[in-house]
Amino acid sequence: xxxxxxxGVGLGLALLSAATFxxxxxxxxxxxxxxxxxxxxxxxxxxxxxxxxxxxxxxxxRGRWRALRxxxxxxxxxxxxxxxxxxxxxxxxxxxxxxxxALLIEYLGIVLVVGWLWLRHGxxxxxxxxxxxxxxxxxxxxxxxxxxxxxxxxxxxxWALAAAVGLATYFVLSSRQxxxxxxxxxxxxxxxxxxxxxxxxxxxxxxxxxxxxxxVDFAGHRTSWLVPVLGLSLVAAAVAYVAGIGAARRLGAxxxxxxxxxxxxxxxxxxxxxxxxxxxxxxxxxxxLIVAGVxxxxxxxxxxxxxxxxxxSVGWPRPRAxxxxxxxxxxxxxxxxxxxxxxxxxxxxSTPSTYTRQDTGHTRxxxxxxxxxxxxDSSTTSCTHGxxxxxxxxxxxxxxSPADQLTDVAYDMTSNRTR
Numbered sequence: 001x002x003x004x005x006x007x008g009v010g011l012g013l014a015l016l017s018a019a020t021f022x023x024x025x026x027x028x029x030x031x032x033x034x035x036x037x038x039x040x041x042x043x044x045x046x047x048x049x050x051x052x053x054x055x056x057x058x059x060x061x062r063g064r065w066r067a068l069r070x071x072x073x074x075x076x077x078x079x080x081x082x083x084x085x086x087x088x089x090x091x092x093x094x095x096x097x098x099x100x101x102a103l104l105i106e107y108l109g110i111v112l113v114v115g116w117l118w119l120r121h122g123x124x125x126x127x128x129x130x131x132x133x134x135x136x137x138x139x140x141x142x143x144x145x146x147x148x149x150x151x152x153x154x155x156x157x158x159w160a161l162a163a164a165v166g167l168a169t170y171f172v173l174s175s176r177q178x179x180x181x182x183x184x185x186x187x188x189x190x191x192x193x194x195x196x197x198x199x200x201x202x203x204x205x206x207x208x209x210x211x212x213x214x215x216v217d218f219a220g221h222r223t224s225w226l227v228p229v230l231g232l233s234l235v236a237a238a239v240a241y242v243a244g245i246g247a248a249r250r251l252g253a254x255x256x257x258x259x260x261x262x263x264x265x266x267x268x269x270x271x272x273x274x275x276x277x278x279x280x281x282x283x284x285x286x287x288x289l290i291v292a293g294v295x296x297x298x299x300x301x302x303x304x305x306x307x308x309x310x311x312x313s314v315g316w317p318r319p320r321a322x323x324x325x326x327x328x329x330x331x332x333x334x335x336x337x338x339x340x341x342x343x344x345x346x347x348x349x350s351t352p353s354t355y356t357r358q359d360t361g362h363t364r365x366x367x368x369x370x371x372x373x374x375x376x377d378s379s380t381t382s383c384t385h386g387x388x389x390x391x392x393x394x395x396x397x398x399x400x401s402p403a404d405q406l407t408d409v410a411y412d413m414t415s416n417r418t419r
Contacts (some may be wrong), residue, residue, distance in 0.1 A: 009252030049237035079193025086166025109167030137291025142286025
């Protein structure tokens with residue numbers, strides 16, 4: 001029940017993050033149409049958000065500053081790659097690619113997340129996850145309305161792929177919970193690092209920085225430039241990043257990245273409400289497919305993972321109390337396994353009994369061990385898999401003590417390994 005409640009909160013935060021991230025395009029367009037460069041708009045957005053989150057971040061870090069020092073590399077990577085890098089890469093991509101194509105390539109980052117979890121943590125994607133990936137990406141293509149084809153510039157594709165890496169880094173680093181750093185601190189610290197990086201690129205002339213401080217057109221009205229800047233900083237950055245990190249920590253990187261695809265759907269709806277851009281039927285169908293893809297991944301997350309039972313060694317399941325070791329069908333027991341079984345046999349001499357080993361056909365009666373299987377004449381032949389030890393036990397006299405028989409077993413095991 002608690003797990004379901006946590007997942008519900010995580011999905012709510014993921015949708016909040018996607019919805020607030022989706023407003024960035026509408027806020028930024030009003031600035032770029034009035035003379036702002038994309039780099040200046042991003043720098044204003046990130047720097048102001050870092051300042052706004054600084055106070056709650058300091059409050060949340062009381063007594064945890066050691067955790068921040070241990071995680072300084074993670075926060076720095078988050079700021080450079082997931083915040084600054086991702087946006088710079090994307091803005092460079094749309095210089096030579098249509099926005100829809102660039103977005104589609106960037107959101108291949110969710111596939112990179114699945115691949116990272118597979119290679120790094122051994123979380124092999126199951127059928128529902130694969131089906132959800134294909135469904136969501138198909139829906140993304142429909143929402144972006146890519147019909148008709150577009151010329152793909154190689155440089156633009158490379159920039160968009162770099163943005164995909166930045167997006168995947170965002171979800172992977174956001175999902176980390178073992179560092180003890182609160183989400184608000186990760187967001188604030190990361191954006192502070194990103195601000196310094198963006199301003200450094202601007203000072204070096206690598207990122208154009210142009211801004212105007214007059215009135216702008218926003219949602220069909222003339223308003224101050226502060227309105228879209230505050231919207232970018234407070235809504236599309238501060239709230240979006242903190243909610244996104246909180247969602248990733250509750251859902252994990254994979255499910256959070258798929259839920260992040262709904263940002264494109266929210267973007268279409270926000271453009272409809274604020275800019276009057278009506279979505280087409282194809283885009284609405286794509287939105288349904290994205291939601292269906294996220295649902296498939298979520299269902300796959302709820303399915304229990306197959307966990308193999310513990311085993312003492314390859315081919316031999318761990319026995320219950322009083323149960324002798326038996327190899328699984330189609331497997332060959334090793335020397336160590338026969339040695340373990342021999343010890344079990346020797347420890348059972350207090351009660352006279354007779355039984356037949358299922359794997360080799362040997363019959364044992366109390367402390368006397370006789371052979372009825374195909375290895376009965378193994379005294380003159382080389383016996384593999386430790387059967388030589390059992391054959392030597394069959395030649396022991398009834399008066400032999402368990403210690404003497406154990407010595408014989410150890411001797412034959414050693415000689416068998418050196419043959």
